[in-house]
Amino acid sequence: MSSSSLPPLDLKNVQGDILTGGLPKKTETFYFFQIEPAYVRDFRTQLTQLLPLITTTAEVLNEQIPKITQSKKDAAEQGKAPRILEMSGVNIAFTHKGLILMGITDEIGDSAFDAGMLAGAAALGDKGTTSASGEFIPNWVPAFKHDIHGVILITGDRHETVDRKLAQIENIFCVGAHNALIHEVYRTVGDVRPGxxxxxxxxxxxxxxxxxxxQDVTTNPFPGQETIPQGIVLLGREGDAPTIGTPPKPVTRPPWALDGSFLTFRYxxxxxxxxxxxxEHNPIPEVPDRELGSELLGARLVGRWKSGAPIDITPTQDDPDLGGTQIETTTSALLFPATRLIKTDALSRRTSNATTSRxxxxxGIAFGPEVTDVEKNGTLYGRGLLFAAYQxxxxxxxxxxxxxxxxxTSFPPKKGTPGFDPIIGQAPDGGPRTMSGTNPNNQTTELYLPQEWVVPKGGEYFFSPSIPALKETFALAASKSEL
Ligand code: HEM
Structure with missing residues (x-):
């Protein structure tokens, strides 16, 4: 597949969750499933029925987002709260095990995908135990330690809309019947936080x-927003340069991989x-107002204030007018240690394409209840992020x-190295994590991070095929005898 000889990208061919920062949603269900080995052929035949329900990027950009924007505009003009529009979206993606089971065995060209996330959990820094036979078993919920063949993502304006859509999908695959073609391995529901x-x-x-x-998809980039080649997200497009093995050898993607993307899911x-x-206990000492000192520490750990305003543009206090729209516009983020992966952004502008490829x-979407006073002394209820990312x-x-x-611990590789990303950095064996640079007046002061506040409890790598690939390679036409 040579990207130069390809027709231009048609957004009708790309699943809608991939390029736009997610299907529009108030709520989202991730439905992880196994295909019944005895019914693989029937599953692939029934995929044809699912295809009309799949939401494409063209639908998201040309129909769903304009409808939402219009409804907000109308509401503002009438001085009312925007009406919640009934809306839903569906996408599907498969694991390597799922592809193999379906008999789609061409080498796609990504060793992490081939191995699956469970096999790489120790290297990601997830905590767990090692069995007598030397096998690493992460502290994940059991479902993610079993085989998963695919995931269906269903988004909507409310739970009822999503549940109705899911019932329709389960019906296509005869879930609940004795000849069910798939069975549910795990289901998790995310919700946009309230108010x-x-x-x-x-x-x-x-x-x-x-x-x-x-490139050629995002029509109005924010100020400072980096535009990346399509191939950083979509397989087969310009900028996609797959390699496999050590030392890395270039590979050719199979034709059906074009305009698909890899989905990372982390629970x-x-x-x-x-x-x-x-x-609360570690406010930046030089700030006279203790509460603001704590807020500043949080902002320096994340690289942004709670509103989303970048700390290097507004270093001493939040500026909600900048939140939500203002992308990092300078490279000084590197001075703020561990400003999350904003490091990536800063580096990418400073150096080269090497970081664009990252x-x-x-x-993703948040899940779990809001914190109340009942949890003053510590977490009692599960909450977090259903992290989903495409590349x-x-x-x-x-x-x-x-x-x-x-x-x-030594990234970026320069003097005054900050160390761990305080939000998602994982130390081996849960060992101590220290970072420097949180104090604006003394960049070298070390801060001890007593625990990991983000705890991975599962995840998997998926391939989200293009619509033509779903139609022509994944789904099978019903054979004559079945018609
Ligand atoms: C519960 C876990 C996580 C939380 C609370 C979290 C939170 C955030 C926040 C608040 C931002 C800044 C706002 C924004 O740029 O959108 C951000 C940015 C980002 N996060 Fe996370 N995140 C989490 C997990 C992850 C993971 C697992 C990764 C990947 C390994 C990741 C990659 C990124 C990237 C690439 C950016 C953008 C940085 C940039 O280019 O400026 N995040 N995250």
Missing amino acids: KEKGHEHFGFMDGISNPAV LFQLVPEFNSFL RIVRA SNLVNGFQFLQQSWANN
Whole structure:
């Protein structure tokens, strides 16, 4: 597949969750399934019935988003709250085990995908135990330690809409009947947080702002937003340069991989009361107002204030007018240690294409209840982030970000190295994590991070095929005898 000889990208061919920072949603269900080995052929035949339900990027950009924008505009003109529009979206993606079971065995060209996330959990820094036979078993919920063949993503304006859509999908695959073609391995439901926390993850920070713009897809990039080649996200497009093995050897993707993308899913729990208590007890000392000192520490750990305003543009206090729209516009983020993977952004502008290839498009959603006073002394209820991100290369993308940047005590490799990413960095064996640079007046002061506030409890790598691939390679026409 040579990207130069390809027709231009048709957004009707790309599943809708991939390029736009996620299907529009108030709620999203991730439905992980296994295909019944005895019914693989029937499953592939029934996929034809699912195809009309799949939401494409063209539908998201040309229908769903304009409808939402119009409804908000109308409401503003009438001085009313925007009407909630009934809306849903469906996408599907498969694991390597799922592809093999379906008999789709061409080498796709990504060793992380081929191995699956469970096999790489120790290298990602996830905690667990090693069995007598030397096998590493992460502390994940059991479902993610079993084989998963695929995931169906269903988004909607409310739970009822999603549940109705899911019932329709289960019906296609005869779930509940004795000849069910798939069975559910796990289901998890995310919800946009309520009220003014809308769009914020559970630690309270606005999330999903600094996704890259995609060449010829994002029409109005934000100021400072990097535009990346399509091939950083889509397989087979310009910028996709797959390699496999050590030393890396270039590989050719199979034709059906074109315009598909790899989805990383991580089931991340967040210890919110513990994180808040850490901030409360470690305010930046020079700030006279203790509460603001704590807020500043949080902002310096994340690289942004809770509103989303970048700390290097507004270093001493939050500026909600900048939140949500203002992308990192300078490279000084590197001075703020461990300013999350904003390091990536800063480096990418400073150096070269080498970091552009690390870009991912995030499309996750928060899950779990809001914190109340009952949890003053520590987390009692599970909550966190259903982290979902797309890229054309898992080894260069998510896996590299987690292993080589977030977990790396000496990144970036220069004087005054900050150390761990305080939000998602994982130390081996849960060992001590220290970082420097949180104090603006003394960049070398070390801060001890007593615990990991983000706890991975599962995850998997998936391939989200293009619509033509779903139609022509994954789905099978019913044979004459079945008609
Ligand atoms: C519960 C876990 C996580 C939380 C609470 C979290 C939170 C955030 C927040 C608040 C931002 C800044 C807002 C924005 O740029 O959208 C951000 C940015 C980002 N996060 Fe996360 N995140 C989490 C997990 C992850 C993971 C697992 C990865 C990948 C390994 C990741 C990769 C990124 C990237 C690439 C950016 C954008 C950085 C940039 O280019 O400026 N995040 N995250």
